[in-house]
Amino acid sequence: KAGVTQTPRYLIKTRGQQVTLSCSPISGHRSVSWYQQTPGQGLQFLFEYFSETQRNKGNFPGRFSGRQFSNSRSEMNVSTLELGDSALYLCASSLVGGLAGFETQYFGPGTRLLVL
């Protein structure tokens, strides 16, 4: 099976712009989670989607949003970019997000976003 894929792998944006990142989960996986990784804050949970619905949300401002499509692919959007949004954004997928018991999240390679 193909792993989790994320596009694009690298992005450079300027302050005030918006950006959309994409994540395709492992085939058959219906849960997609997003994480932000920065040197200062480490790895932080953004949100999780299952069956096109946001189930969990981390402590991030409303500028960070996401959605999931019927094929389980997910996108996250960051509006009005700030310098502090520069980070590696990781997407992870799992079968049903723990609804059937213990599950593991499998990560994609990440999208590195640089805000200038």
Added chain:
Amino acid sequence: AQTVTQSQPEMSVQEAETVTLSCTYDTSESNYYLFWYKQPPSRQMILVIRQEAYKQQNATENRFSVNFQKAAKSFSLKISDSQLGDTAMYFCAFMTTGANNLFFGTGTRLTVIP
């Protein structure tokens, strides 16, 4: 709130030797899951090993094993016969049952010296 603490920012080990990475966590939950993930320079997060809190037996995956002490809220990772490919950041992570989000520690940078 769940917190995960990795007190060793950096460690090194000679090739073929054994190294143990420490992790402690804090939670009021009684059932949860614990993980060790590895992030090599490529930045791809790779699952190393996982443990369900209700299982008393420590998990083992080839050269990797854990020492899970539930009462002490400790979850250390032992890497035996260290290989150059083990050089990476290692993250300890925690997940409560019913919520599909991971809480990560700050990581331990492991360098395997030839």
